[in-house]
Amino acid sequence: MKRAASAGEIMRSERVYRTEAVVLRRADFGEADRLLTLFTVDRGKIRVLAKGARRAKSRLGGNVELYVHSSMLIAQGRNLDIVTQSETIHSFIGLRESLLxxxxxxxxxxxxxxxxxxxxxxxxxxxxxxxxxxxLAETSDAELVSRSYELLLLDRLGYRPELRRCVHCRESLTPGRIFFSAPLGGTLCPTCGETRAPGMSISVDAVKALRLLLERESVLPPAVKIGAGVRREAEHALRRYVTYVLEREPRSGQFLDSLRHELLQVTGDR
Ligand SMILES: [Zn+2]
Structure with missing residues (x-):
């Protein structure tokens, strides 16, 4: 049986809210709209519609570009909320300077x-x-920013990797052979590592670098120099960990790998 909507219900259905948001993802929707995945300051991740955002004259246009930090006015819709206004706070222009x-x-x-x-x-x-x-927009060392981000993100989500003890027997690690297991959530001593994570050894320097990046809470590249070999090891260990938590390989990680491979070939050919 239908009944007339009360004034309160109409108010609620037309509710508008303002929030700060960063655009994580966007997809074309219909003729000229965009479907945006936002991470907002007070509502977490939400999906919203930006009507007419693909039109050249759209007022939303550049304010709903990928990775832009904006202040948005959003109207609650029946299925999807709709961005009605957006003003850029930070465009992070440096993020778009190179493909890398x-x-x-x-x-x-x-x-x-x-x-x-x-x-x-x-x-x-x-x-x-x-x-x-x-x-990322300001530094030339995007790699270490990404490593710090991975570690701090995993930590915040409850997946802080153990990097000081053996995850199996809980003994403190001693310099020497160390293993790293993504499914077990961190480092292993040589005895446990040989049986539980064969072939997954990691250098002491790589473990130290990961500890440094995890424990200082900043995403800015550290003052200490971290060599190319240690960077590769740290990246591989964290990629395995992220892939384990995600239950798939991150797509953009594969893109990043192939891009770097191509750049390496270009510079190698000179
Ligand atoms: Zn152990």
């Missing part, structure tokens, strides 16, 4: 999107996302 930086930013955005649930407010995650994009 875009690829790093898309990796950061993919992890945030894939590992968070919708409408679960988490201010520290929003803050981490902003700090990471700001750091």
């Amino acid at each position: 930086q875009i690829a790093q930013a898309s990796y950061v955005a993919e992890l945030m999107d894939a590992l968070t649930a919708e409408r679960a407010p988490d201010y520290p995650l929003f803050d981490l996302l902003l700090r990471t994009f700001a750091a």
Whole structure:
């Protein structure tokens, strides 16, 4: 049986809210609209519609570009909420200077999107996302920013990797052979590692680098120099860990790998 909507219900259906948001993902929708995945300051991840955003004259246009931090006015819709106004707070212009930086930013955005649930407010995650994009836009060492981000993101989501003890027997690690297991959530001593994570050894220097990046809470590249070999090891260990938590390889991670491979070939040919 139908009944007339009360004034309160009409008010609620037309409710508008203002929030700060970062665009994680966007997809074309209908003729000229865009479907945006946002990470907001007070509502966590949400999906909204930006009507007419693909039209050249759209007022939303550049304010709903990928990775832009904006203040948005959003109207609650029946199915999807709709962005009605958007003003850029930070455009993080440096993120778009090279393909490699875009690829790093898309990796950061993919992890945030894939590992968070919708409408679960988490201010520290929003803050981490902003700090990471700001750091990526300003530094030439995007790699270490991404490593710090992975570690701090995993930590915040309850997957802080163990890097000081053996995850199996709980003994403190001693310099020498160390193993790293993604399914077990961190480092293993030689005895446990040989049986539980064969072939997954990691250097002491790589473990130290991971500890440093995890424990200082900043996403800015550290003052200490970290060599190329240690960077590769740290990246592989964290990629395995992220893939384990995600239950698939991050797509943008594969893109990043192939891009770097191509760049290496270009410079190698000279
Ligand atoms: Zn052990």
